[in-house]
Amino acid sequence: MPGRRAARPCRRRGISQVNTRPRSLASRLVIAAILWIAAALAIGGLLISALFRDSVERNFDTRLTVHVDSLIAVSRYDDSGRLILSRTLPEPRFDLPYSGWYWQISDQRGAALVRSRSLWDQTLDISAPGEQGGMRTEELPGPDGAMLRVRFIDVTLPEMPPDAPPVRFAVAADRRELKDELRPFNLALLWSMGALGLGLAAAVAIQVRFGLQPLRRVRIALADIRGGRTERMEGDWPSEVQPLVSELDSLLEHNAAVLDRARTHVGNLAHALKTPLAVLGNEASRSRGPRADAIDRQVVTMRRWVDHYLSRARAAATGAVLGARTPVAPVIGDLKRTLERIHADRSVEIVAQGEDGSAAFRGEREDLEEMIGNLLDNACKWAASRVTVSTAHKDGQLVVTIDDDGAGLPASQHGEAIGRGRRLDETSPGSGLGLAIVSEIAGLYGGELQLDESPMGGLRAELTLPLAAEPD
Amino acid sequence: MRLLVVEDDPDLAGQLAEALREAGYAVDVTRDGEEAEFLGDTEPYDAVVLDLGLPNVDGMTILERWREGGRTMPVLILTARDRWSDKVAGIDAGADDYLAKPFRVEELLARLRALIRRTGGLASPVIEIGPVSIDTRSSRVTRDGTPVKLTGQEYRLLAYLAHNLGKVLSRTELTEHLYDQDFDLDSNTIEVFVGRLRRKLGAEAIETVRGLGYRMVRPEDADL
Numbered sequence: 001m002p003g004r005r006a007a008r009p010c011r012r013r014g015i016s017q018v019n020t021r022p023r024s025l026a027s028r029l030v031i032a033a034i035l036w037i038a039a040a041l042a043i044g045g046l047l048i049s050a051l052f053r054d055s056v057e058r059n060f061d062t063r064l065t066v067h068v069d070s071l072i073a074v075s076r077y078d079d080s081g082r083l084i085l086s087r088t089l090p091e092p093r094f095d096l097p098y099s100g101w102y103w104q105i106s107d108q109r110g111a112a113l114v115r116s117r118s119l120w121d122q123t124l125d126i127s128a129p130g131e132q133g134g135m136r137t138e139e140l141p142g143p144d145g146a147m148l149r150v151r152f153i154d155v156t157l158p159e160m161p162p163d164a165p166p167v168r169f170a171v172a173a174d175r176r177e178l179k180d181e182l183r184p185f186n187l188a189l190l191w192s193m194g195a196l197g198l199g200l201a202a203a204v205a206i207q208v209r210f211g212l213q214p215l216r217r218v219r220i221a222l223a224d225i226r227g228g229r230t231e232r233m234e235g236d237w238p239s240e241v242q243p244l245v246s247e248l249d250s251l252l253e254h255n256a257a258v259l260d261r262a263r264t265h266v267g268n269l270a271h272a273l274k275t276p277l278a279v280l281g282n283e284a285s286r287s288r289g290p291r292a293d294a295i296d297r298q299v300v301t302m303r304r305w306v307d308h309y310l311s312r313a314r315a316a317a318t319g320a321v322l323g324a325r326t327p328v329a330p331v332i333g334d335l336k337r338t339l340e341r342i343h344a345d346r347s348v349e350i351v352a353q354g355e356d357g358s359a360a361f362r363g364e365r366e367d368l369e370e371m372i373g374n375l376l377d378n379a380c381k382w383a384a385s386r387v388t389v390s391t392a393h394k395d396g397q398l399v400v401t402i403d404d405d406g407a408g409l410p411a412s413q414h415g416e417a418i419g420r421g422r423r424l425d426e427t428s429p430g431s432g433l434g435l436a437i438v439s440e441i442a443g444l445y446g447g448e449l450q451l452d453e454s455p456m457g458g459l460r461a462e463l464t465l466p467l468a469a470e471p472d
Numbered sequence: 473m474r475l476l477v478v479e480d481d482p483d484l485a486g487q488l489a490e491a492l493r494e495a496g497y498a499v500d501v502t503r504d505g506e507e508a509e510f511l512g513d514t515e516p517y518d519a520v521v522l523d524l525g526l527p528n529v530d531g532m533t534i535l536e537r538w539r540e541g542g543r544t545m546p547v548l549i550l551t552a553r554d555r556w557s558d559k560v561a562g563i564d565a566g567a568d569d570y571l572a573k574p575f576r577v578e579e580l581l582a583r584l585r586a587l588i589r590r591t592g593g594l595a596s597p598v599i600e601i602g603p604v605s606i607d608t609r610s611s612r613v614t615r616d617g618t619p620v621k622l623t624g625q626e627y628r629l630l631a632y633l634a635h636n637l638g639k640v641l642s643r644t645e646l647t648e649h650l651y652d653q654d655f656d657l658d659s660n661t662i663e664v665f666v667g668r669l670r671r672k673l674g675a676e677a678i679e680t681v682r683g684l685g686y687r688m689v690r691p692e693d694a695d696l
Binding site: 270271272274275276277278279281282283285286299303314334335337338341342344345365366369370372373374 | 481483484487491552553555556557559560563564567568569570572573574575576577578586587589590
C-alpha cells in the first residue's frame with residue numbers, strides 16, 4: 001500500500017503546512033504502538049535495574065556488615081593496651097595488597113590503630129563525625145584510584161576504660177565489585193527488553209495488518225467495481241466498515257442513476273432533434289438556391305453530430321454491464337426476420353451458418369444487435385441476392401463473419417470505410433457511419449471489426465468479440 | 473392510392489402530406505393516436521406512415537391492435553428511435569418497413585412505392601399490362617412505347633387499378649382509395665376518368681364488369 005500511495009501525487013503538496021504525520025493508517029498505528037512499547041519497556045527496565053541494584057547493594061552492605069561484626073568480635077586490647085586482633089579474619093583478600101577489600105580500626109581523630117594488610121601503606125580516611133550506635137555507610141576514594149564503599153561503626157569495647165572514646169571499625173570494598181555484578185544483569189536486561197520490544201512491535205504490526213484487512217478489502221472491492229467485475233460492494237463487513245460500505249454503495253447507486261439520467265437526457269435530446277431536422281432538411285431540399293443548399297449542408301452536419309453523440313452516449317453505457325451474456329443465434333434470427341422484411345423488394349436471402357446455438361457474446365444484447373444489425377443491413381444493401389452470417393469460436397473469442405455477393409469494396413478503402421462518419425458512397429443511404437459505429441462499439445468491448453474480400457465476391461466483415469462463458 | 477399519415481409534429485405532418493399529394497396519393501393526416509387507430513380500422517388505406525411517439529396511444533400499440541384486428545395494409549414506421557432492437561420490435565409488431573428520422577422525403581416515397589408494389593404482388597417498379605407500361609418511380613405511362621400524357625387523377629386511377637391487377641374494383645372502392653376523407657363522393661367522377669383513360673390507352677385497357685365495377689387484366693390472363 002505505501003508503494004501505491006507514493007505513486008500518486010500527494011494532494012497536500014503545495015500547502016504550506018508541513019506534513020509530518022504518517023500517511024498510512026497502518027504506519028500511524030504501528031509507530032504509535034512502538035512509541036508506547038518503547039516507553040513502557042524503558043521505564044520497566046529502569047525500574048527492574050534499580051530494584052536489582054538496590055538488592056545487590058543491600059547484599060554488598062550485608063557482607064560488609066558481617067565483616068565489621070567479625071572485626072569487632074576478634075578485636076581486643078592486649079596487655080600493653082594496644083588494640084590487636086585475636087585471630088585473622090577468614091577473608092583472604094584482606095591480606096592481599098590492594099585487593100579491593102580492606103578493614104581499618106581507627107580512633108576518633110581518624111588515625112588508624114590497626115588496618116588490614118591489603119591496605120598496605122594507605123589508610124582509609126573516614127572523616128565522618130563520631131556517632132554512637134549506628135552502622136553507617138560512606139563512599140570514598142581508596143588506593144589504586146578505586147572508589148570504595150565503606151561500612152563503619154563506632155564502638156566502645158568492653159575492656160576499654162569507660163571514659164575512653166569509642167573506636168571506629170570500618171570495612172571497605174571496591175565498588176567495582178558491585179558494578180561487576182550489576183553489569184551482566186543490566187546487559188541481559190537490555191537484551192531481553194529489546195527482544196520483548198521487537199516481539200511486541202511485530203505483534204502490533206501483525207495485529208494492525210489484520211485489523212485493517214477490511215480496508216484492503218474495501219479497496220479491492222472498489223477496484224472490482226471500477227473494473228466492472230462487480231456492481232455493489234455488499235457482503236460481510238465489520239461493523240466499523242459497514243457504514244462506509246453502505247455509504248459507498250449508495251453513492252455508487254446515486255452516481256449510476258445520475259449517469260443514467262444524463263444519458264437518457266442526451267438520448268431524448270438527440271431524438272427530439274431528429275423530427276425538426278427532418279422537417280428542415282426536407283424544406284431545404286424542396287427549395288432551390290444557395291440558401292437552401294447552405295441549410296441542407298447544416299442539416300447534414302447536425303444530423304451527423306446527433307448520430308455521433310447518440311452513439312457515444314449509448315456506447316458509454318457499454319462495459320459497465322456485468323455478467324451480461326447474449327446468445328448470438330436469437331439475435332441473428334431477429335435481425336434476419338427484420339432485414340428480410342425491410343429489404344423485401346430486393347429479395348436478398350440471409351443465410352445463417354455454423355451456429356452451434358451455444359455461442360454467446362459477453363455484453364449487452366442491444367450492442368450486439370447494433371453491430372450485427374448494421375453489418376447485415378450494409379450487406380443487404382450491397383448484396384446481389386445472398387448474404388451469409390456465420391458464428392464461430394476462435395482462440396477464445398467470438399467471431400461473427402458476414403459475407404455478401406455484391407460488388408465489394410477495393411481493399412484500399414477498407415480502412416476508410418471503418419473510419420468515423422465518412423461516407424464512401426453518398427448514393428447509398430448512410431453506409432459509412434454504420435460501419436464506424438460498429439467498429440467503435442466493438443472497440444469498447446475490446447473487440448474489432450475487419451473488412452476483407454469475401455469468397456462470395458462481395459465484402460466480408462469480420463467482427464471479433466469477447467466470448468461469454470458457459471452459464472453455470 | 474390512399475395513405476394515412478400518423479405524425480404528431482404538425483410541420484412534418486404537413487410536409488409529408490404535401491409531398492405525398494404531389495406524388496399522387498390521397499392522404500389523410502392525423503396527429504392523434506386514438507384517431508389514427510379508428511381511421512386505420514375503418515378506412516381502406518393502401519399504406520400507413522406511422523410515427524411511434526404519439527399522444528394518447530403510442531404507435532406500436534396501434535399497430536399491434538390493427539394486426540390483431542386483421543388489418544393487413546402495409547405500415548411504414550417513421551421514428552427517431554433507430555436502434556436495431558427498436559426496428560426488430562417494430563417489424564415484429566407487424567410493420568413492413570422502418571424509416572429512421574431524419575429522412576429524405578424522396579427516400580420515404582421510394583420506400584412507400586416499393587411497399588405498395590410488394591403488397592400488390594408486383595416485383596418490378598415498372599408494371600406492364602399488354603401494350604401499357606407504368607413506371608411507378610417516375611409516374612410515366614407509355615402505350616406501345618409511346619409516352620401518354622395523363623392528369624394526376626387519371627394516373628392515380630390507373631396506378632390503383634394496375635396495383636390490383638385482375639381484381640374487380642367497385643366505384644365506391646375506387647373513390648375510397650383515390651380520394652381522402654374530405655372529398656365529397658360523386659360516383660360519376662370515376663366513370664368520367666375511366667372513359668378518359670380508355671380513350672388514351674385503348675378501350676380494352678380497362679374492363680367493365682357489369683354491376684360490380686372495373687378491373688385491369690393482362691391479355692394473357694383475360695380468360696380467367
